[in-house]
Amino acid sequence: MSWTEQVAVVTGGARGIGRAICLGLAQQGATVVAADLNIEGAKAVAEEAKANGLPGKIVPKSLNVTDRTAVEAFVEEVIQEFKKISILVNNAGITRDGLLLNMEDEQFDTVINVNLRSVFLMTRTVCRHMMQARYGRIVNIASVSGMMGNAGQANYAASKAGVIGFTKTVAKELARRNITANAVAPGFIDTEMTKVLPDKVKDMVKQLIPCQRMGEPADVAAGVIFLASPQAKYITGQVLVVDGGLNM
Numbered sequence: 001m002s003w004t005e006q007v008a009v010v011t012g013g014a015r016g017i018g019r020a021i022c023l024g025l026a027q028q029g030a031t032v033v034a035a036d037l038n039i040e041g042a043k044a045v046a047e048e049a050k051a052n053g054l055p056g057k058i059v060p061k062s063l064n065v066t067d068r069t070a071v072e073a074f075v076e077e078v079i080q081e082f083k084k085i086s087i088l089v090n091n092a093g094i095t096r097d098g099l100l101l102n103m104e105d106e107q108f109d110t111v112i113n114v115n116l117r118s119v120f121l122m123t124r125t126v127c128r129h130m131m132q133a134r135y136g137r138i139v140n141i142a143s144v145s146g147m148m149g150n151a152g153q154a155n156y157a158a159s160k161a162g163v164i165g166f167t168k169t170v171a172k173e174l175a176r177r178n179i180t181a182n183a184v185a186p187g188f189i190d191t192e193m194t195k196v197l198p199d200k201v202k203d204m205v206k207q208l209i210p211c212q213r214m215g216e217p218a219d220v221a222a223g224v225i226f227l228a229s230p231q232a233k234y235i236t237g238q239v240l241v242v243d244g245g246l247n248m
C-alpha cells in the first residue's frame with residue numbers, strides 16, 4: 001500500500017510531537033486526521049500543511065480521548081468520511097508532576113486516564129476496522145520515564161510503562177491480522193510540555209544526554225513514521241527509544 005492510500009489518526013495532533021507527526025505523515029502523502037481537545041491548534045496545523053504544499057492533507061477534528069462515547073463517535077465519523085484507518089498514533093498525553101508523598105488521588109487518576117486508558121479506548125475502537133481491512137500500524141507514544149522511572153513522575157511513569165505493556169500485548173494479539181503495534185519512547189523533547197521545567201533542571205538533563213541537547217519533535221516523528229510505514233511490516237511489539245542516548 002502506498003502512502004497516498006493511507007489514512008492516519010494522530011491524537012494530540014495540535015502541537016508539539018503530535019503536530020510534527022501529522023506534518024511528517026502528510027509530507028509522505030497520507031491523509032491525516034489531527035484529533036485534539038484543542039481544535040484551533042489542530043486547524044492551524046492543517047493550514048500549515050496546506051500553506052507548505054505538502055502532498056497529503058491534514059483534517060482537524062475535535063476529540064477528548066478520555067471520553068469513550070466521543071471516541072466511538074469520532075472513529076465512526078472518520079470511517080464514514082475516509083472508509084478506513086490504516087495508521088493510529090496514540091500521542092495525546094499530559095503531565096501532573098509531584099512527589100509521591102504529596103500526590104493526590106486525582107493527580108494520579110487523571111494522568112492514567114489521559115495517557116493510558118485513552119490508548120486502550122482508541123486502540124480497541126480502531127483495531128476492529130483494521131482487522132476487517134487486514135492491515136494496520138499502531139504507534140503508541142510512551143516515554144523513557146516509563147522505562148527508567150523519574151522522581152516526581154510516579155503517575156506519568158506508571159502510565160507510560162502501562163502503554164509499553166499494552167503495546168506488546170496488542171502486538172501479540174493482532175500480529176496474525178497484519179497489524180503491528182509498537183511504541184516510541186521519547187527522552188527530553190523541546191515542546192510546551194517541557195517548557196515548564198526550570199532552566200536548572202533542563203541544564204542538568206542535558207548533561208546526562210550523550211547527544212548533549214534536547215530532542216526536537218521532528219526527531220520523534222521520524223521514528224513514528226518509520227514504524228507506521230508499510231515497510232516496517234516485520235517489526236512489532238518493539239519500543240523505539242528516541243532520546244539522544246539518555247537511556248542507553
Ligand SMILES: NC(=O)c1ccc[n+]([C@@H]2O[C@H](COP(=O)([O-])OP(=O)(O)OC[C@H]3O[C@@H](n4cnc5c(N)ncnc54)[C@H](O)[C@@H]3O)[C@@H](O)[C@H]2O)c1
Pocket residue numbers: 011012013014015016017018035036037038041063064065066091092093094114141142143144185186187188189190191192193194
Ligand atoms: N516532550 C517530551 O519531552 C516528551 C517526552 C516523552 C514522552 N512525551 C509524550 O509525547 C506525547 C506528546 O507530548 P508533547 O510534548 O508534544 O506534549 P504537548 O503538551 O505539547 O501536546 C500534547 C497534546 O495533547 C493534547 N491533549 C491532551 N489531553 C488530551 C485529551 N484528553 N484529548 C485529546 N487531546 C489531548 C493537547 O491538547 C496537546 O495538543 C505525550 O504522550 C507525552 O507524554 C513527551
